[in-house]
Ligand code: HEC
Ligand code: HEC
Ligand code: HEC
Ligand code: HEC
Ligand code: HEC
């Protein structure tokens with residue numbers, strides 16, 4: 001792949017110089033010929049030559065290392081694979097495992113091909129009879145614990161079908177191959193073979209042969225992120241839980257069915273439809289005023305860390321600074337008069353979703369959940385209790401305190417925006 005991309009590039013550059021004297025028509029024929037070939041994935045390494053800054057800064061993000069080849073880099077393992085420690089942790093689990101603890105398969109280091117993840121948790125890809133699977137153990141980084149992961153069915157869930165569509169590039173279900181072990185440039189910019197092969201001077205053709213998300217309407221721009229930061233099922237291949245065949249710029253809905261739970265599927269969503277699980281930011285965001293106003297994922301998050309300092313979750317400002325970039329003036333009445341500090345995220349993005357443990361991922365609906373939301377339906381959490389931890393007893397008191405403060409403000413013009 002590598003050489004062919006460069007090969008084309010050199011060939012074309014050479015042809016241009018060579019044909020230079022014969023007039024521009026010949027160059028155009030070359031370009032057209034080139035564009036007639038099918039567009040394919042070339043890999044992020046190919047983009048490096050001309051977009052070094054983007055490449056370099058993308059390398060700083062987790063997208064560049066969603067999976068890591070352990071055979072090439074042992075340091076990718078964030079934990080030691082010690083069967084005694086792992087089994088001891090599994091024994092501590094409150095739930096009953098479907099396989100006795102001493103029979104749960106624990107891979108040897110040499111058997112691990114790839115690691116998946118590292119920020120919250122790490123999974124391990126192993127090979128069995130020529131097929132890649134996710135081993136039935138997982139390391140949770142925050143709690144420093146080992147937990148089980150499909151201990152009974154793990155070797156019936158091929159990695160390529162279950163995970164590769166979102167954690168790697170160009171997953172091909174028929175050939176069981178991927179084109180790149182990361183969320184590479186082309187995950188958001190579309191296949192780049194035409195763009196790479198065109199001569200650098202053909203700026204306008206170059207622009208036309210690659211997707212620049214910032215030129216797409218807000219909805220389509222965000223669907224790119226939504227193709228992985230959402231849960232759903234493929235409309236093209238039965239049983240697959242990622243949007244097979246989707247490419248940036250296309251309508252995600254044609255490839256990915258992200259069901260509305262209407263408060264019924266309480267496994268995945270709370271009764272108010274806010275999501276419970278990780279990688280569902282897109283679905284909660286869709287419920288928000290931000291979605292209506294065109295404030296998209298990349299209004300807040302960087303994807304190539306250009307011109308901004310690194311932050312824990314790739315936000316352009318750290319913590320609540322992110323909100324203050326746009327909301328420079330907020331009304332200091334009502335809820336906003338309660339605290340002497342302004343932790344926007346604490347109230348508007350409560351940690352109610354789960355990656356490795358309940359309550360570590362942020363809600364992306366940007367709505368403050370009040371004590372009364374929990375009082376009305378105990379299955380709905382609230383923002384206040386992430387800090388005011390005196391559990392259920394003082395929920396009513398908290399709500400009363402809140403009501404007392406907010407009712408003081410009689411002028412509620414522009415304040416009583418209806419919540420869905
Ligand atoms: C041979 C050099 C070269 C290579 C390799 C290359 N690009 Fe480009 N790229 C360019 C040039 C030249 C432009 C046009 C610059 C401009 O718009 O001012 C461009 C523009 C872009 C744009 C902006 C398009 C727009 O509409 O504004 C994106 C996005 C992009 N490239 C992504 C990529 C990706 C992804 C790869 C790897 C698959 C890649 N490029 C490989 C030279 C290259
Ligand atoms: C997770 C999605 C994502 C990945 C991965 C990604 N980009 Fe981008 N890229 C974007 C978005 C979104 C924009 C629009 C501008 C912005 O928001 O930064 C963009 C803009 C660009 C542009 C246009 C110039 C600019 O900065 O606006 C270039 C060139 C580019 N990306 C190259 C790359 C290259 C090269 C890689 C891989 C090394 C890459 N991108 C990886 C999402 C991505
Ligand atoms: C091809 C799938 C894919 C696409 C497209 C994608 N992401 Fe991601 N994203 C991932 C995966 C997988 C991870 C987890 C990486 C890891 O930790 O191993 C991730 C991680 C992240 C993180 C860091 C999360 C953390 O825990 O710190 C942010 C922020 C993020 N993505 C934002 C975006 C935005 C914004 C876009 C759209 C411009 C986008 N992503 C597009 C798959 C994707
Ligand atoms: C629909 C897309 C999608 C599918 C399918 C998917 N993931 Fe993810 N996964 C993500 C995204 C996006 C993130 C990062 C954002 C988040 O966690 O909220 C992520 C995060 C993770 C993390 C945490 C990364 C870290 O740095 O801590 C692990 C581990 C993980 N996934 C494992 C898996 C495994 C194993 C499978 C297959 C059984 C799988 N995922 C299938 C999209 C997906
Ligand atoms: C209005 C700003 C804003 C928008 C829009 C936004 N995010 Fe976030 N996101 C944040 C903040 C703030 C955090 C938490 C940062 C912190 O606590 O420092 C976060 C956290 C995350 C994380 C880390 C895991 C988690 O859920 O806690 C991921 C992944 C993520 N966002 C992806 C996305 C995606 C994908 C979109 C678009 C669908 C999006 N975000 C839209 C501000 C935003």
Ligand code: HEC
Nearest residue numbers: 289290293295299300322323325326327344345348366417
């Ligand atoms: C890129 C600019 C931008 C950023 C960054 C941003 N917002 Fe907003 N926000 C808006 C716009 C625009 C609106 C809609 C107009 C309005 O109500 O001011 C809005 C509306 C809101 C609303 C009102 C919702 C409603 O239904 O009335 C809340 C709450 C909110 N934002 C919270 C936040 C929080 C919390 C953050 C930080 C995580 C944040 N915003 C970051 C631009 C932004």
Ligand code: HEC
Nearest residue numbers: 320323324327330331334335338342343344347368415416
């Ligand atoms: C104590 C929890 C809490 C904190 C902290 C908080 N908010 Fe709010 N915010 C609320 C509640 C509750 C509402 C709904 C108010 C109402 O309409 O009664 C709200 C409403 C809003 C609105 C829409 C109405 C308006 O006043 O324009 C915006 C925008 C907003 N908040 C942004 C922010 C930003 C930015 C920060 C950080 C500087 C922040 N909030 C901090 C609880 C909080």
Ligand code: HEC
Nearest residue numbers: 338339340341343346347368370383384387388398401402
């Ligand atoms: C980020 C953590 C955090 C969140 C989220 C939070 N609080 Fe607080 N709250 C505090 C702290 C710390 C104090 C005491 C210091 C102060 O007043 O600033 C406090 C004080 C208060 C007080 C003053 C009376 C008292 O008990 O001392 C009220 C009332 C209150 N909070 C209500 C709420 C409500 C209602 C919510 C949810 C909408 C909420 N808080 C969310 C941390 C938080």
